[in-house]
Structures are given as C-alpha cells and as structure tokens.
Amino acid sequence: MRKCRSHWSQGDRERHQRRSHYYEGPHTSHSSCGGRTREEVVTPPLPEHAAAGSPMAMSVDFKTYVDQACRAAEEFVNIYYETMDKRRRALTRLYLDKATLIWNGNVVSGLDALNNFFDTLPSSEFQVNMLDCQPVHEQATQSQTTVLVVTSGTVKFDGNKQHYFNQNFLLTAQSTPNNTVWKIASDCFRFQDWSSS
Amino acid sequence: MKRECRLRRGRSHKPLTLIPDTLLPTGPCAGISSAPSASSKRETLLSHTDQVAQRRARCSDIYQRRLSSRSEKVNPGIHSSSHQQQDGEAAMHGAHMDSSVRYTPYAISPYNRKGSFRKQDQTHVNMEREQKPPERRMEGNMPDGTLGSWFKITVPFGIKYNEKWLLNLIRNECSVPFIPVEFHYENMHASFFVENASIAYALKNVSGKIWDEDNEKISIFVNPAGIPHFAQKELKSEKVEKIKLAMNQQCDVSQEALDIQRLPFYPDMMTRDTKMASNPGKCMAASLHVHEENIPMVMSAVGMDKWKGTEPGEKCADRSPVCTTFSDNSSNINSILELFPKLLCLDGQQSPRPTLCGTEAHKTLPTCKGSFFGSEMLKNLVLQFLQQYYLIYDSGDRQGLLSAYHDEACFSLSIPFNPEDSAPSSLCKYFKDSRNIKILKDPYLKGELLRHTKRDIVDSLSALPKTQHDLSSFLVDMWCQTEWMLCFSVNGVFKEVEGQSQGSVLAFTRTFIATPGSSSSLCIVNDKLFVWDTSHQGTQSALFTLVPTAFSSVPAFSQEQQKMVQVFSVQSGMNYQLSQK
Numbered sequence: 168m169r170k171c172r173s174h175w176s177q178g179d180r181e182r183h184q185r186r187s188h189y190y191e192g193p194h195t196s197h198s199s200c201g202g203r204t205r206e207e208v209v210t211p212p213l214p215e216h217a218a219a220g221s222p223m224a225m226s227v228d229f230k231t232y233v234d235q236a237c238r239a240a241e242e243f244v245n246i247y248y249e250t251m252d253k254r255r256r257a258l259t260r261l262y263l264d265k266a267t268l269i270w271n272g273n274v275v276s277g278l279d280a281l282n283n284f285f286d287t288l289p290s291s292e293f294q295v296n297m298l299d300c301q302p303v304h305e306q307a308t309q310s311q312t313t314v315l316v317v318t319s320g321t322v323k324f325d326g327n328k329q330h331y332f333n334q335n336f337l338l339t340a341q342s343t344p345n346n347t348v349w350k351i352a353s354d355c356f357r358f359q360d361w362s363s364s
Numbered sequence: 365m366k367r368e369c370r371l372r373r374g375r376s377h378k379p380l381t382l383i384p385d386t387l388l389p390t391g392p393c394a395g396i397s398s399a400p401s402a403s404s405k406r407e408t409l410l411s412h413t414d415q416v417a418q419r420r421a422r423c424s425d426i427y428q429r430r431l432s433s434r435s436e437k438v439n440p441g442i443h444s445s446s447h448q449q450q451d452g453e454a455a456m457h458g459a460h461m462d463s464s465v466r467y468t469p470y471a472i473s474p475y476n477r478k479g480s481f482r483k484q485d486q487t488h489v490n491m492e493r494e495q496k497p498p499e500r501r502m503e504g505n506m507p508d509g510t511l512g513s514w515f516k517i518t519v520p521f522g523i524k525y526n527e528k529w530l531l532n533l534i535r536n537e538c539s540v541p542f543i544p545v546e547f548h549y550e551n552m553h554a555s556f557f558v559e560n561a562s563i564a565y566a567l568k569n570v571s572g573k574i575w576d577e578d579n580e581k582i583s584i585f586v587n588p589a590g591i592p593h594f595a596q597k598e599l600k601s602e603k604v605e606k607i608k609l610a611m612n613q614q615c616d617v618s619q620e621a622l623d624i625q626r627l628p629f630y631p632d633m634m635t636r637d638t639k640m641a642s643n644p645g646k647c648m649a650a651s652l653h654v655h656e657e658n659i660p661m662v663m664s665a666v667g668m669d670k671w672k673g674t675e676p677g678e679k680c681a682d683r684s685p686v687c688t689t690f691s692d693n694s695s696n697i698n699s700i701l702e703l704f705p706k707l708l709c710l711d712g713q714q715s716p717r718p719t720l721c722g723t724e725a726h727k728t729l730p731t732c733k734g735s736f737f738g739s740e741m742l743k744n745l746v747l748q749f750l751q752q753y754y755l756i757y758d759s760g761d762r763q764g765l766l767s768a769y770h771d772e773a774c775f776s777l778s779i780p781f782n783p784e785d786s787a788p789s790s791l792c793k794y795f796k797d798s799r800n801i802k803i804l805k806d807p808y809l810k811g812e813l814l815r816h817t818k819r820d821i822v823d824s825l826s827a828l829p830k831t832q833h834d835l836s837s838f839l840v841d842m843w844c845q846t847e848w849m850l851c852f853s854v855n856g857v858f859k860e861v862e863g864q865s866q867g868s869v870l871a872f873t874r875t876f877i878a879t880p881g882s883s884s885s886l887c888i889v890n891d892k893l894f895v896w897d898t899s900h901q902g903t904q905s906a907l908f909t910l911v912p913t914a915f916s917s918v919p920a921f922s923q924e925q926q927k928m929v930q931v932f933s934v935q936s937g938m939n940y941q942l943s944q945k
Contacts (some may be wrong), residue, residue, distance in 0.1 A: 229772075233814060237801055244802075269843045272733025289727040297894070298802040301774045301814060304889035307849035307879050315851075317875060317892050319780055327729055333873045333894060335853055337844055353844035355853055359871065359896070361732040361839075 206250050206257040208243040208349040210235065213312060213342050232302035236314040239338060239349050240300035244318055247336075247351075248293040251285075258285050261351055263339065268354040271361050289325040296320040303337065312340035313352070331359035514557050515564035516589040517544070519582060522554025530554060533574050534584070540566045557589055735840045746840060746852055749878075749886045754833045758858075762826045769818035770879070770889045775825070776814045777893040790865035793829050794895050821891065833858040850886065851877045857898075871898045 213235065243261075250258050259281045262268075268275040268284065275284045295318050303313040316336040323329040337353040522530060527547050535541070542563045544556035558564055564586045571584035737743035756764040769775075776799045779791050799813035815821045837856040844851035853875045860868050873894045881887035 229816060230811060233811060234807075237810060241801065267843065269736055269841050270730065272736050272841065273730045274736060284730075287727055287730075289729065295802065297778050297780055297800045299776055299778045299799050299892060299894075300801065301776060301890050301892060303877055304770060304772060304774070304879075306770065307877050307889050309848055315875065315877060315890050315892060317778070317894060319778070319894060319896075324729055326727070331896075333853075333855075335843065335851075335875050335892075337851060353851065355841050355843035355875075357841065357853075357855060357873070358732060359898070 206246065206254065206260045208239065208246055208261065208338070210238050210242060210347045210349065212344060213340060213347055229302075232312075236300045236302040239314050239340070239347070240298060240316045243316060243336070243338060243349055244295060244298050248295055252291050252293055255285055255288075255290070262354070263350045263352050266351050266353060268356065270356045271358060289327065291325070292323045294321045308339075312342070312347075314338045314340075314349070333357050333359060513561050514559050514589040515561065515567075516587045517556055517558055517564065517567050518550075518585045518587070519554040520585065521552050522582075523549045523552045525554060525576065525582075527554070530582075531556075533582070534567065534570055537570045537574050538566050539569070542567065735838075737840065737842050738845050742842060742845065742850065745884070745886065746842065746850070750838065750840070750854060751835065754835065757825070758830075758832050758861075760830060763822060765825065766818055766822050768886075768888055769821055769891070770887050771818055772816065773818055773821055773889050773891065774814055774816055775821040775891040775893070777828075777895065779894075780896045790860060790868040790870055791895065791897050793863070793865075797824065797828070829863060830861045831858045832861050849877055849879050849889070851875070869898070870895050872896070 247258075247261060250261065259278055262278060262281055264278050265276075266278070266281065268281060270284070275281055297317075297319040299317045301315045303315050305312075307313075314337070316338055318334045318336075320332060321329055322332050334357075335355040336351050338349045339352045341348045341350065519525070519530060531544055531547070540563055542558050542560070544558065547554070547556040549555075558567065567584055568586040572581050574582045576582055737746065753765070753768060756762065756768075777794060777797050778800050779794045779798045797813060799810070801810060804810055804813070815824050834857050839855045840852055841855075842850065842852040853873055855871070855873050857869050857871050860866055860870070875890070875892040876886075876888055877890035878886035878888050
C-alpha cells in the first residue's frame with residue numbers, strides 16, 4: 168500500500184509533515200518532495216498521453232491507466248478511512264469544492280454541507296474488506312482523468328450497531344509535472360441493510 | 365437478544381423506518397403483505413397490558429401509600445421505555461416492599477447505568493430520584509409547586525399526529541383538565557408530562573377511547589416520571605420573564621397558565637435545533653431514528669399497519685416539536701442557554717444531558733432513504749435502461765447486451781472477503797472472477813480480472829450463472845451526473861435459476877457509468893458488480909419486500925414479453941423504446 172511513497176525516506180516524510188503549509192493547488196510549484204499533509208492522496212505524475220488512434224498506443228495506455236488507478240485507489244482508501252475514523256475534521260480536504268455525497272439516500276452537496284455533515288456524523292470505526300477500481304473512460308470525463316473506486320466492509324458508528332456498507336467514489340486527478348493529487352468528485356455510501364436501519 | 369427477535373417478527377409486516385422518496389412512481393408498493401387484522405393485534409396488546417398492569421399494581425402498592433389524599437387507584441400502565449428497565453422492575457416486584465425502604469421501581473441497576481443515552485430520559489431522571497430522600501418523592505402537589513409527582517404520557521406512534529389536534533382530542537375525552545408540559549416527539553411516539561397522579565390516571569382512561577382520522581384507536585401509556593430536573597431549580601425572575609415571552613410568542617402550547625418554573629427546557633433541543641433549523645429532514649431524522657431497544661414489542665406489533673402511506677419528510681412541516689419553535693429567536697435562545705449549565709449541574713457534578721433529541725455524546729445517524737434520482741427525466745431514463753438491461757441479462761442469452769456497452773468499456777466484479785466467513789456455495793461461482801485489489805497482489809490477475817472491450821465483457825457476463833433479478837427490489841442512487849455522463853448504483857436482489865444453488869437469493873450493488881447513447885439510450889463505459897450473500901446478515905427479508913423502491917409500480921414481464929424483446933434486440937441491436945404493456 169505504501170509503494171508509491173517508497174522513494175521517500177522516513178526522515179523526509181516526517182520533515183514534510185511538520186511544515187505548516189501544504190500542497191493543494193494543481194499548479195503550485197514545489198520541489199519534488201513538496202510538503203503534503205496526511206490528508207492528501209498523491210501518486211507519481213501521470214504519463215504523457217500516447218498518440219491517439221493507434222490500437223497499440225491505446226492498449227499501452229489502458230494498462231498504464233489501470234495501474235495508476237490501482238495505485239490511486241489503494242493509497243486513497245487507506246487515507247480516507249483513517250481520516251474518517253481518526254481525523255474527521257480533515258476529511259473534507261479530500262473532496263473537491265463542488266463534490267457531492269449521497270449517504271444512504273441523503274444528498275450532501277458542496278464543501279460547507281460536507282463539513283457540516285461529517286461533523287454531525289457520530290465517530291466511526293471502518294473496516295474495509297473489499298476494494299476494486301476501474302479507470303473511467305475519457306469519453307465520460309472529457310479527458311479529466313478519473314478513477315472509479317468501490318469499497319465494501321463494515322462500519323460501527325458510535326451509538327449504533329455495526330453495519331455492512333458499500334461505497335463508491337469517483338476520484339479525479341489534478342496533475343502536475345511532479346505528482347498527481349486525487350480528490351473525490353462524487354461519493355455514494357450505503358449500508359447494505361439500509362432499509363432496516 | 366429478545367428485543368431484536370420481536371422486532372423481526374414485527375418487521376415481517378412492515379419495516380420500522382419509512383423510506384420517503386417523493387420521486388417514486390405512485391401506486392401500490394410491491395410485496396407489502398397486509399398486516400393481520402388490527403383487532404386481533406389489539407386483543408393481544410390488551411392481554412399483555414393486563415398482565416403487566418397486574419404486575420405493576422403489586423409494585424404500585426407502596427406508591428399509592430405515599431400519595432396524599434388520593435381516592436383513585438393509580439395504575440401506571442405499561443412502561444414505554446427500554447426492555448432492560450422492565451427487567452429491572454420485574455426484579456423488584458418479588459421483594460417485600462417496606463415503607464422504610466427506598467422505593468425505586470425505575471432505578472437503574474448497575475448494569476443499566478452504563479450511561480447509554482439512547483435510552484429514554486428516564487435514565488437521567490431516575491438518577492436524580494435516587495439522590496432525594498424517599499419522603500420527598502411521589503408526593504402530591506405541594507403548594508409552592510416545587511415538587512410534584514410527574515407522569516410521562518406517551519401516545520405510541522403519535523408522531524403521525526398534529527400536536528394541537530392530538531391534545532384537543534385527548535382533552536375532549538379526558539374527565540379532568542390538564543396542562544401538557546413539554547409536548548415532544550420521541551422516536552415515533554408523542555409524549556408530554558403532567559404533574560398529577562389523578563390527571564395521569566384520567567389520561568390513562570382515555571386510552572382506546574379516541575380514534576384518529578383513519579379510525580384507528582389511539583392508545584395512551586402513562587408512566588411515573590420521577591422528578592424532572594427542571595423542577596428542582598429556581599430560575600431567576602428576569603430570565604423567567606424572557607422565557608415566558610419566548611414561550612408566548614412562539615410556542616403553541618396549552619392556553620392555560622404555565623408555571624414557568626416547571627418548564628423543562630432541555631438545552632440540547634436548542635443547540636441541536638440551531639444546527640438543524642435549516643434542515644428539517646435532519647431534525648426529523650433525529651427524532652425518528654429508531655433505536656431498537658426503545659421500541660417495546662407490544663407497540664411495534666400493533667403499530668406496523670399504521671405506517672402505510674406516511675412519509676417522515678412531510679411530518680416535520682406539519683408537526684413542530686417544541687424544540688423547533690425557538691429556532692428563529694436567537695437572543696432568546698442565548699438567554700435560555702445561559703441558564704442551562706446551572707440547570708444541568710447537580711451538586712457540582714456534571715449531569716448527563718437528556719436525550720429528547722439526541723445528545724452531543726451520541727449523535728444520531730441520518731435516516732436512511734430510498735432511491736435518489738437527479739430529476740424525473742433522468743429517473744425515467746435510468747429505469748428504462750435498467751428494465752431493458754435486466755430483461756436481457758436474465759433472458760438466458762447475454763449476447764444481446766453487446767449493444768449496451770461502449771467498445772472500450774470496463775467491467776469487473778467482486779464478492780466480499782470476510783476472513784471470518786467461509787464463502788457460501790452460492791457465491792462460489794463468482795469467486796474466480798472476483799477482483800479485490802485489497803488482497804489480490806498478482807499484477808497479471810489484476811489486469812486479467814478487469815474485463816476490457818465489450819466483447820470480453822459480454823463473454824465473461826455470459827459465463828456467470830443464470831439469474832432472475834427482482835426489479836421491485838431495486839434501489840437506485842444517481843450519484844454523479846454531468847453533461848457527458850451519468851453515474852448510478854443499483855442495489856437489489858436476484859435469484860439463481862439453475863445449478864446447485866438454484867433458488868438461493870443473492871444481493872448485489874452494481875455501479876454503471878454511462879454516456880449518452882443513440883436514440884435517448886445509455887452507453888455503458890464502466891460496470892462494476894458487487895455480489896454478496898445476505899443470509900449471514902439476516903437482512904435478506906428486508907431487501908426483498910417491504911420498501912418502496914424504484915420499480916414499485918412496474919409489473920413483472922411475462923415470458924412472451926421477454927422472448928419478444930430478446931428477439932427484437934438481437935435483430936435491431938437494442939431498441940430502447942420498449943413499451944411497458
């Protein structure tokens with residue numbers, strides 16, 4: 168799960184986490200180890216697009232996109248659920264400004280509403296048992312690199328019984344020459360037994 | 365747990381929560397079985413009531429002796445709080461009740477005193493009762509009004525009723541006038557307090573003698589409430605005036621004079637409401653959230669059929685719990701809030717906050733709702749797509765799905781990985797295709813199990829077991845839409861129709877990402893299927909029948925219709941204009 172950060176030494180990581188600012192915008196220029204907080208999903212930079220049209224190029228692209236999607240998904244899921252459980256206030260940093268969440272049929276739209284929503288949600292303990300991801304076809308995203316992430320597992324909200332849950336995310340990439348920052352554009356969460364809860 | 369079993373019985377008739385979705389097609393909800401006749405349920409209720417009443421009558425003997433100048437026999441009736449408190453009380457009843465012994469029928473046993481504030485406010489109230497010397501409890505009305513015997517009057521499932529209407533109805537039937545204090549809705553019930561045992565008894569007699577607009581009898585349950593903490597403190601007079609002003613301006617309570625000192629202002633209602641004033645759905649969610657322990661078996665069995673057709677989303681507008689009436693006047697709230705830290709402190713200790721609308725310590729989850737569609741147009745588009753997709757998917761030949769997918773679409777499927785469970789046999793057939801990158805590290809397999817191109821996808825779908833999907837179980841979340849794509853997840857159940865596990869039911873969530881296709885159809889670019897077995901969770905029945913879902917009004921397709929569509933789609937490459945007849 169940590170392979171994308173394997174080139175950093177432990178010391179580097181700690182130094183960067185202590186910085187007071189953190190990298191957020193897609194085009195800020197920083198060194199290659201630019202400061203990032205724990206609440207960011209960052210992977211190596213996206214590859215250049217191969218020439219469109221040739222089948223070979225497309226298949227190479229596809230495998231690369233699949234790998235990249237997997238890396239983003241793994242990194243993302245670790246950070247997301249840990250943040251949700253232990254640093255709930257920082258969770259909305261993982262969302263785009265205009266992101267939408269549908270939580271058991273309740274629609275929450277925009278960062279303000281998301282902040283409020285996560286604030287009112289009881290404290291949680293997530294256990295993710297299943298994770299899968301797919302790169303989203305560019306026809307659907309107009310070439311904005313996007314990954315579909317699907318998770319499943321159990322969650323215990325304080326004061327409530329444990330539930331099995333399914334969750335879907337659309338992660339979009341904000342690319343720089345140095346790395347890629349992934350943020351949630353859309354989020355759909357449901358208890359498996361939602362009708363009895 | 366006993367309680368859960370009882371609830372499941374109740375659930376076989378109706379789920380406890382309602383799933384409102386104003387965009388759902390109207391019409392009868394498929395699969396809702398009719399409740400057994402209400403009268404037979406009521407008989408059961410009465411006999412149970414009688415049994416409990418007898419038991420309580422024994423306990424209440426001491427109780428009566430403490431009341432001054434009471435000629436009527438007080439019969440408290442069924443305790444409407446948690447089952448565990450009933451157990452505590454039952455444990456008491458065998459003991460010999462001596463008047464010198466402190467009588468605490470609703471005392472919290474050490475077991476109960478875990479401080480779970482999901483249980484009724486009685487928990488909080490009872491803790492204070494124990495701190496008072498016995499002779500000061502359960503007295504009649506004192507002239508100075510600082511102490512009295514309080515009773516909590518509960519109308520089960522009273523959340524359906526407008527406060528004024530309900531109180532008027534009760535007043536008309538009640539032999540004595542009464543002042544309802546702190547009328548509120550709690551879970552699905554309506555409650556208020558009265559400060560007089562004879563009034564409480566008179567109200568108990570109203571039970572079953574009033575009817576609602578559906579001609580259903582309304583029951584009234586009465587419980588001793590101990591001395592609520594609000595009755596113990598004196599409020600400063602100028603603050604009392606402010607409160608009085610606020611109450612007169614905004615609160616629609618009884619016209620009779622209220623003794624402000626007794627008003628139970630629960631600070632949590634205010635603070636919670638300032639957050640929730642703009643989101644009535646959430647406020648209602650807080651009060652509607654059903655905690656299983658708080659619903660007595662008796663009530664749930666009787667009340668199930670009462671829920672037909674009601675929608676929690678509407679209620680918040682109609683019935684304004686006391687807590688919402690103060691949301692507009694922030695200066696009043698501030699002055700009220702100033703009082704609360706003192707009110708809440710007993711003898712210098714922090715007391716637990718009452719649980720009328722939930723507490724800071726235990727936030728409630730938002731109510732779970734049904735399908736969400738962005739718009740009526742999108743809803744129709746998606747439902748039509750799903751009907752046609754599953755018609756072909758279940759037809760026995762999935763090649764017809766070729767035209768539903770984009771050339772470069774992706775598909776993968778997963779089944780749960782639960783280290784504790786062994787995979788049930790019905791899921792085994794999906795195991796070899798299951799892609800779970802949390803545990804799958806082989807890069808080759810990671811690639812292989814993600815099917816790419818429509819040809820590969822349809823081939824792998826064709827190799828999956830034959831199915832029959834239950835469209836009436838479908839629930840759809842449309843969670844992302846842009847000009848170029850629609851992203852939605854379908855939840856539902858299906859049956860295996862052949863093989864060893866024929867007849868077994870599995871649940872699924874399928875996420876589609878689709879772009880606009882030709883002739884107002886959808887073209888799938890991403891397809892992610894997750895299948896699981898509900899039997900180990902015990903949720904199978906819930907998914908199946910009872911919830912208004914996306915396809916509530918869709919009739920099942922006949923064999924002929926299915927064949928026709930199959931032939932037609934193969935010939936024409938998927939015509940999405942399937943007629944509904």
